[in-house]
Amino acid sequence: MTRPIARVLALLEILQSGGTRTVAELAGRLDVDERTVRRYVEHLLDLDIPVRSVRGRYGGYRLAPGYRMPPLMFTDEEALAVLLGLVAGRRAGLITTSVAAAESAVAKVRRVLPEVLGRRLDALLETADFTTPARPALSAEAEVLLTVAEAARDRRPVELAYLAGHGGASERVVHPYGVVAHSGRWYLTGFDSASGEVRTFRVDRIRSAEKRAGTFEVPADFDPAERVLTALAEAPHRHDVSVRIQATPEQVRAVFPPSVATLEPEGAWVRARIRARRLDWIPPLLAALDRPFVIERPDDLRDLVGALAARLAEHAGSRWS
Incomplete structure (x- = not known):
């Protein structure tokens, strides 16, 4: 925050939090000298913002009692956080007000934003998919996220x-x-010139993003959320697991979501393919599914399932003494 106008707005934001602020405190928070603080106060007064000077040992500056400031002053990241919180909360069922109330709140926030920022946030809200009710991450840099959303x-x-x-x-x-x-991260999916294939990228790993000239067409019936989930399930890991389960795809999906396994129906059976760093979490899920299954690979998984079955049998035979 190096430009004077940015520091003047920062001063206004501090004063909005209420109370009297000493000149020394304001100088420290704004990283300027006390003379510059007084000059910034004069700028606010020129804008007809009623900053009051308080004399005495504990004097300083405060806003006039009862003065109501313009409703919203957001940075790009703050605006992104507010709108995503409203939209994600509504889609996840965490906001218990009516749909009309949630949409009205989004519209009000959107109306008071600067035109350029508003258009960029519109692009994100128009293109974003939420695969689960889990929180959407804000770890990705706002500038990168807004840029790729606009481009999409x-x-x-x-x-x-x-x-x-x-x-x-x-x-x-x-x-x-x-x-x-x-699951707490943003992903970008699209055609990658480097590989010549459709790829999925974690947005928090994008160091910079810049729109280029030209346009393209999205393949018919392309589902970004489905593609991301499939890419996560097929990501290369240490273990390549294949299990045939006598169940419907819906029953298997109850314990193995799309981000974990890809399914291949085969009559009354379903082959579940899983890429995993570890195997120890799979046997409990197979037990919870409670359907006949055949482990095709790896052999280590058979050993883990057998060990779990032995422990369960031992526990089932235990008696409280």
Whole structure:
């Protein structure tokens, strides 16, 4: 916050929190000298904002009692947090007011935002998918998230500087098909020029994003949320698990969601394919499913299931003495 106007607005925000603020306190918080604080106060007075000077040992500045400030002054990240909280809360069922009330609140926040920021947030809300009622993450930089959302809405290619999970850095041009919030993270999915395939990228790993000239078409019936969930389920991990289960896909999905397993129906059976870093969490879920199953691979999973079955049998035979 280096420009004087930014510090003047920061001073106004401090005064809005109430009470009397000493000149020394304001100088420290704004990282300026006391003379500059007094000059900023004069700027506010020029804008007809009633800043009162309080004399005495505990004097300083405060806003006039009862003065009502204009309703909202948000940074990009603050506006993003408020609107996403309203939208995600409504979709997750966490906001118990009527749909009309929630939509009215979103509209009111949207109306008082600067035009440019409002258009960018509109792009995100128009393109974002929420795969679960879990919280949408705000760890991704607001600027990157808003840029890729705009590009997805306007069908504009975007150039990304990306840092992969293994630490490798790359630059690529992506046709963004959509942005998705899943389990506390934002994901971008679209056609990747570097690989020539549809890829999924974690937004918090995008170092920078810049829209490019041109347009593209999204494939018919493309579902960004479904694509992200499938990509997560198919991500390469240490173990490649394959289990055939005598159940319906709906029954299997009750314990193995799309982000965990891909399913291949085979008559009365379903083959569940799972990529996993560890295997120890799978046997309890198979037990909870309570359906006949055949472990195709790996052998280590058979050992873990057998060990769980032995423990359950031992516990079932126990008597309280």
